[in-house]
Amino acid sequence: MNRLRIIAFVILSAITTVSAHADKAGDALLDRCIQAETKTPLVQADYSSEIVRGKQTVKIKGHFVLKKPNIAHITYSGSGGDKDETIHSDGRKMLHYMESEKQYTKESPDLSGGNVVRSANSLEAMVFFNPDMLNQFRGLGSGLKITGNMTIGGVVCQTLQALGRDSNTYKIYIGPDNLLHGITQIIGKGDRREVLESRLTGVRTDAASATVALNWTPPAKAKLVEQITYQAASGGSGASPGSGLLPLNSIAPAFSLPTVSGNKMSLADLTKPNKIVLVNFWDYG
Amino acid sequence: MLAEFKGKGFDIVAVDIGDDAATITKFWKEKDLNLRVLMDSDGKMAEKYKVSGVPCNYLIGNDGKIIARYEGFDEMGIRASLAKAGIK
Numbered sequence: 448m449n450r451l452r453i454i455a456f457v458i459l460s461a462i463t464t465v466s467a468h469a470d471k472a473g474d475a476l477l478d479r480c481i482q483a484e485t486k487t488p489l490v491q492a493d494y495s496s497e498i499v500r501g502k503q504t505v506k507i508k509g510h511f512v513l514k515k516p517n518i519a520h521i522t523y524s525g526s527g528g529d530k531d532e533t534i535h536s537d538g539r540k541m542l543h544y545m546e547s548e549k550q551y552t553k554e555s556p557d558l559s560g561g562n563v564v565r566s567a568n569s570l571e572a573m574v575f576f577n578p579d580m581l582n583q584f585r586g587l588g589s590g591l592k593i594t595g596n597m598t599i600g601g602v603v604c605q606t607l608q609a610l611g612r613d614s615n616t617y618k619i620y621i622g623p624d625n626l627l628h629g630i631t632q633i634i635g636k637g638d639r640r641e642v643l644e645s646r647l648t649g650v651r652t653d654a655a656s657a658t659v660a661l662n663w664t665p666p667a668k669a670k671l672v673e674q675i676t677y678q679a680a681s682g683g684s685g686a687s688p689g690s691g692l693l694p695l696n697s698i699a700p701a702f703s704l705p706t707v708s709g710n711k712m713s714l715a716d717l718t719k720p721n722k723i724v725l726v727n728f729w730d731y732g
Numbered sequence: 733m734l735a736e737f738k739g740k741g742f743d744i745v746a747v748d749i750g751d752d753a754a755t756i757t758k759f760w761k762e763k764d765l766n767l768r769v770l771m772d773s774d775g776k777m778a779e780k781y782k783v784s785g786v787p788c789n790y791l792i793g794n795d796g797k798i799i800a801r802y803e804g805f806d807e808m809g810i811r812a813s814l815a816k817a818g819i820k
Contacts, residue, residue, distance in 0.1 A: 555809075674812075691782050692790075692801045699792045700780040704770040707753045707760075712745070712770055718794045722741030723817055725810065727767075728778055728788040730749040 473591035473607055476621055477581060480607075483625035484578035489514045489654050490626065493600075494523075494569065496645035501638050511567075511647070512657045513575045517541075517560040520660040521567050534566045535663050541566070544665045551665050552673045561695050571647055574627050581627075584619065588612055599628045600648025626650060699726075742819050745770060749778045749786065793817070 491512040498505045507525030519541075521534040531546030536556055543566050544551035554562055560576030574581055584591060589610035597606050597620050604620035611617065613636060620629040629646040693699070703713040717724045746769045748756050756769055772778055781790060784803075791799040791813050800813045 691784065692788070692803065693782055693798055695800065696797050698796050699790065699798050700777075701796075702770075702777045702780070704747070704772055704777060707756055707769050707771065709753075712768070714792070714796065717743060717745055718792060718796060721743045722794055722819060723743075723799065723814060724792050724794075725742070725744040726781075726790045726792060727744060727746045728749060728772075728781070728783045728786050729746055730751070730786045 470590055470592045473593050474585065476593060476605060476607055477584060477591055479625045480619075480621045480627060481578045481581050484574055484581070484627065487515075487575070487626065487652050489657060490575055490650060490652050491657050491660075492571075492647035492650040494521075494571070494645070494647055496569075496643065498644075499642045501640070510660075511569075511572065512660045513560075513563075513572055514654075514657070514661070515560075515576065517556045517558060517563060517576070518661060519560065519563040519567070519572070520657075520663055521563070521569075521572070523567075533663065533665075534563060535665075536560070536563050537661065542665055544669060549666070549668060550670050550672045553671055554674075557695060558692075559694055569645065570630050571627055571645060581619075584609055584617065588615075594618075597629070599646050600650075602628060602648075602650070604628045620646075622650065624650070624652070626652075737814065737819060740819050742814060744768075747772050747777060749775050749783070 489512070491510070494507075494509040494511050496507045505525065507523055509521060509523035509525075512520040516538075517536055518538050519534060519536045521532075523532045523534075533542070533544040533546075533551075535542045535544070538556055541554045541556050541562050542551050543554075556562070560572070564573045564576060584607075589608075591607050591609050594606045594608045597604050597618075599620055599622075602622045604622045606618050606620055608616065608618045614633075615635070616631070616633040618631040619627060620631075622628045627647070628650060630643070632641070632643040634641050634643075699714060701714050703711050705711055714724075717726075744767060746767045748769055749772050751759075751771070752773065753771060756771065760767070760769065770777075781788075789802045789810065791801065791810065793799050799817070800809065802809055
C-alpha cells in the first residue's frame with residue numbers, strides 16, 4: 448500500500464499558509480468536528496476509497512472499528528495488488544495480517560494509534576486518533592468554506608472545502624453527528640494529478656456491536672514474519688506502556704547540559720553529525 | 733552496542749538524572765563503561781521528556797524528531813529501529 452500511503456500523507460506536506468480568509472461558519476463547523484471526534488471513544492464504519500493517479504485507479508473497500516487511544520480492527524480488500532488485509536491492535540500489540548501471503552507482522556502499540564494509522568493509510572483513522580490534526584486544514588490557501596451538501600451512504604453531510612495552491616482542492620464531509628464521513632483531495636496537475644476519494648458509511652459509535660471484531664486473532668496457519676517493537680512492554684522501574692512518554696514523530700525538546708568534564712552539549716550537537724541518537728536516561732543515586 | 737554502530741551515523745548519550753559529577757564518574761569507572769554522560773542535575777530535562785522511570789530511552793533522528801522511545805532498555809527494539817533507518 449505504499450502508493451496509497453504517499454497520497455494520504457500528501458495533505459500534511461502540501462499545507463501552505465497563504466493568507467487564509469477565515470470563514471466563520473466553516474471554522475465553527477471544523478471546531479465542532481474536532482470536538483466530536485475527540486469525544487467519540489469508538490467508531491465503526493464501512494470504508495471505501497478510490498485513488499486515481501493518471502491512468503491508474505486503485506479501489507479499496509473495508510471495515511473500520513476504531514477505539515481510542517490505540518485499539519483498532521480494520522479489514523481491507525482492494526485492487527492494485529493489495530488484497531485482503533487485517534490490521535488489529537488490541538492496545539498491547541498490533542498485528543498486520545496479509546491474506547495473500549498468509550503472513551502477519553507484529554508491533555508493540557503506538558500510544559495514540561500512530562502505527563494503526565500508518566498501516567491503514569487512512570486520514571479518517573488519523574483524524575479519529577488525533578483529531579487535532581484537522582486544525583491543519585485552517586492553514587490552507589483559501590481558508591475553510593462550507594460549500595454545500597453531500598449525501599454519503601444516506602447521510603446528508605456538509606462539505607467543508609479549502610483551495611490550496613496549484614488548484615489543489617481539499618474537501619471534508621461532516622455529518623449531522625459532527626463526525627468526519629469522507630474526504631476528497633485533488634492534488635497536482637497533468638500526469639501528476641491525483642484524486643483521492645474516501646468515504647465512511649454506516650457510521651456507528653455504540654460499543655456493543657464492535658466487541659467481536661476486537662477479539663480477533665490471526666488464522667492458526669498464518670506465519671509471523673517480522674516482529675517490530677517500538678516500545679518495551681516491560682522493564683525499567685515498573686513503568687508500564689502508556690505512562691506517557693512524548694509522542695512519536697514529535698520534535699524532541701531541545702536541551703543543553705554539562706558533561707562530567709563541564710563542557711555543554713546540546714541536542715543539535717549530537718544530531719548534526721549523526722542519523723540517529725539514542726538518549727538514555729539513568730539515575731545512579 | 734555503541735562499538736558496533738559507532739561511526740555509522742549512530743551515537744549514544746547518557747543523561748544522568750540528579751547526581752553530581754563525582755558520583756557519576758565513580759560509577760562509570762567502576763562499571764568500566766565509556767559513554768558520554770550529560771548531567772541533568774535538577775531533573776528538568778527528564779521532566780521535559782516525561783521520564784517517569786529509568787532506564788528510559790529515546791531514539792531521535794537528525795531532523796530532531798522522536799523515532800522511538802522505550803521504557804526499559806529494549807535492545808531488540810532499538811536494533812529494529814536502526815535497521816529501519818538503514819544503519820547496520
